[in-house]
Amino acid sequence: MARLDPHSYYDSEQPRVERLSLIARIDFDRRILDGTATLHFAPGAHGGTIDLDTRDLTILKVTAGDAAIAHQLSEKDPILGTRLRVQAPASANSITIEYRTSPESTALQWLTAEQTFGGEHPFLFSQCQAIHARSVVPLQDTPRARLRYDATITVPAHLKVLMAAAQLGEEMRGSEKISRFEMNQPIPPYLLAFAVGDLVSRELGPRSRVWAEPKVADKAAWEFADVDTMLTIGEKLFGEYPWERFDVLVMPRSFPYGGMENPRLTFVTPTLLAGDRSLTNVIAHELAHSWTGNLITNADAEHFWLNEGWTVFAERRILEALSPPHGGKEASAIDAALGRRTLERAVTGQFKDHPELTCLRTHLTGVDPDEAFSEVPYEKGYLFLRTIEEAVGRTRFDALIHAYVDRFRFGTITTEEFCAFMERELPGVLMQIHSARFLDQPGIPDNAPRAESSRIDAVESTVGKLPGATASGWTPAEWQLYLEQSVDRATPELCRALDEKYALTQSGNYEILVSWLELALRAGHAPAVARTEEVLAQVGRMKYLKPLYQALHVRSPERARALFARLRGGYHPIAQVVLEKALA
Numbered sequence: 001m002a003r004l005d006p007h008s009y010y011d012s013e014q015p016r017v018e019r020l021s022l023i024a025r026i027d028f029d030r031r032i033l034d035g036t037a038t039l040h041f042a043p044g045a046h047g048g049t050i051d052l053d054t055r056d057l058t059i060l061k062v063t064a065g066d067a068a069i070a071h072q073l074s075e076k077d078p079i080l081g082t083r084l085r086v087q088a089p090a091s092a093n094s095i096t097i098e099y100r101t102s103p104e105s106t107a108l109q110w111l112t113a114e115q116t117f118g119g120e121h122p123f124l125f126s127q128c129q130a131i132h133a134r135s136v137v138p139l140q141d142t143p144r145a146r147l148r149y150d151a152t153i154t155v156p157a158h159l160k161v162l163m164a165a166a167q168l169g170e171e172m173r174g175s176e177k178i179s180r181f182e183m184n185q186p187i188p189p190y191l192l193a194f195a196v197g198d199l200v201s202r203e204l205g206p207r208s209r210v211w212a213e214p215k216v217a218d219k220a221a222w223e224f225a226d227v228d229t230m231l232t233i234g235e236k237l238f239g240e241y242p243w244e245r246f247d248v249l250v251m252p253r254s255f256p257y258g259g260m261e262n263p264r265l266t267f268v269t270p271t272l273l274a275g276d277r278s279l280t281n282v283i284a285h286e287l288a289h290s291w292t293g294n295l296i297t298n299a300d301a302e303h304f305w306l307n308e309g310w311t312v313f314a315e316r317r318i319l320e321a322l323s324p325p326h327g328g329k330e331a332s333a334i335d336a337a338l339g340r341r342t343l344e345r346a347v348t349g350q351f352k353d354h355p356e357l358t359c360l361r362t363h364l365t366g367v368d369p370d371e372a373f374s375e376v377p378y379e380k381g382y383l384f385l386r387t388i389e390e391a392v393g394r395t396r397f398d399a400l401i402h403a404y405v406d407r408f409r410f411g412t413i414t415t416e417e418f419c420a421f422m423e424r425e426l427p428g429v430l431m432q433i434h435s436a437r438f439l440d441q442p443g444i445p446d447n448a449p450r451a452e453s454s455r456i457d458a459v460e461s462t463v464g465k466l467p468g469a470t471a472s473g474w475t476p477a478e479w480q481l482y483l484e485q486s487v488d489r490a491t492p493e494l495c496r497a498l499d500e501k502y503a504l505t506q507s508g509n510y511e512i513l514v515s516w517l518e519l520a521l522r523a524g525h526a527p528a529v530a531r532t533e534e535v536l537a538q539v540g541r542m543k544y545l546k547p548l549y550q551a552l553h554v555r556s557p558e559r560a561r562a563l564f565a566r567l568r569g570g571y572h573p574i575a576q577v578v579l580e581k582a583l584a
């Protein structure tokens with residue numbers, strides 16, 4: 001028996017599923033997906049016991065060929081869900097499972113028309129990372145079990161269904177629309193993704209378009225106009241783009257993340273639509289995952305830094321190659337400084353009493369990946385890679401990146417495999433930079449490089465004070481750096497002066513707005529409260545919800561909890577759980 005992933009029932013000695021054929025009908029009235037999943041085994045399968053991951057699925061029937069076969073469901077584990085154990089006959093090279101999802105599926109958010117921009121049609125989307133695919137379809141829900149898939153999805157005729165896959169065709173049948181998709185490259189199950197709603201598209205370049213509700217489509221096309229340039233830069237860094245297309249889907253406001261790198265179709269929060277292209281680093285980030293994450297995947301959540309650390313590194317390289325003001329060397333350095341600040345806050349705040357959670361190599365048996373989520377794998381992972389780059393120089397490091405992609409493409413990787421690879425390619429360098437300080441020891445190693453730029457110095461010289469004339473030329477990232485560094489040092493007087501001069505409470509840029517509101521709430525600036533309550537009713541991005549609820553909670557626990565009780569139903573199921581824990 002070999003269960004390698006602490007978050008999956010997958011047993012590597014059992015037949016592995018290498019292709020999924022999914023037929024699904026989406027029922028907005030019952031908030032249910034009725035599915036038939038055929039799981040095809042890798043060649044050489046010999047039948048026997050097969051353990052699959054499920055969560056809140058009703059299993060109606062399991063068959064092999066035409067014969068029903070025995071299956072058992074385990075007790076539900078609060079983190080892993082329910083193990084579905086199937087006995088496949090030796091001759092079977094596939095099994096078929098008829099099932100339906102629950103309205104409480106943790107991967108799905110069913111939105112009413114009022115929760116969309118258009119206000120006329122319902123919306124449904126999936127979010128499977130890290131371990132939610134199992135609440136949409138029964139499968140071996142671990143990155144170690146990559147699979148290809150095809151899907152036939154039926155939705156109400158007036159809605160559009162998109163998948164993170166190639167669309168093969170669409171046909172009307174009465175009041176319904178049937179769409180067919182195919183993903184012919186093997187993906188980790190957490191990248192299975194779809195969305196259904198009133199969606200239209202705009203072309204961005206030869207390999208990309210943006211999808212959005214009609215109301216925001218033009219704005220999105222303007223905001224994301226640089227996508228094609230980013231693709232070209234990404235290819236220089238990592239080699240040929242492996243997924244053919246890079247489309248972007250603008251989600252409704254409740255989307256719980258900034259972006260999600262679903263292959264061929266990145267999902268993004270509408271809070272990126274700032275009107276000045278200042279937040280497109282999130283697009284660069286999700287694009288970078290096309291290589292680091294989607295092509296080379298962390299083997300399980302304990303090695304998450306290999307996805308996110310590499311991706312932040314690549315994001316900042318892409319940003320560096322774009323033009324100012326939001327791209328270029330300075331802009332990239334400012335983002336790195338912001339990242340370091342975020343990491344410092346995580347180390348000294350969130351994880352003060354749990355320093356072990358600030359190691360890159362984590363141990364997550366019995367821990368829900370959604371709860372373990374933090375900025376540490378992103379920013380400490382980034383610093384680890386930067387430290388190596390500094391040690392060997394950019395030219396050698398860039399060659400290493402290409403070797404890394406060649407070696408691990410369409411594979412999964414652990415921290416140990418990464419270290420063995422590094423030792424082979426750049427012998428001695430891990431020892432030289434004291435890699436254990438990054439991987440197995442808490443905190444920020446003092447040999448990690450600091451981002452340097454005169455603009456960072458200028459911002460830092462005004463921290464905790466009212467900035468002078470230079471602030472009128474600050475980019476949103478510089479404002480954010482100022483606010484993040486000032487958060488523990490602001491007085492109500494400073495807040496009043498800042499708000500009078502720069503109208504921060506009215507900012508249309510969510511990164512500035514949320515950093516400002518957190519600072520202002522903590523300083524006791526009264527006008528921030530009402531604006532925070534508005535923001536909490538408007539967005540579902542957890543990066544914004546968490547600090548704002550926490551800052552409200554410091555002021556008044558009752559008020560924060562009452563507000564959450566009122567707004568909770570509008571948040572994504574994952575956000576509901578995470579916030580509940582944060583406010584407990």
Ligand code: BES
Nearest residue numbers: 129130257258259260261281282285543
């Ligand atoms: N893959 C992540 C989002 C994610 C992580 C979803 C873990 C579920 C579990 C995505 O690539 C990401 O990191 N998004 C960031 C973007 C930022 C770092 C530029 C976000 O959502 O804020």
Ligand code: ZN
Nearest residue numbers: 285289308311
């Ligand atoms: Zn990411």
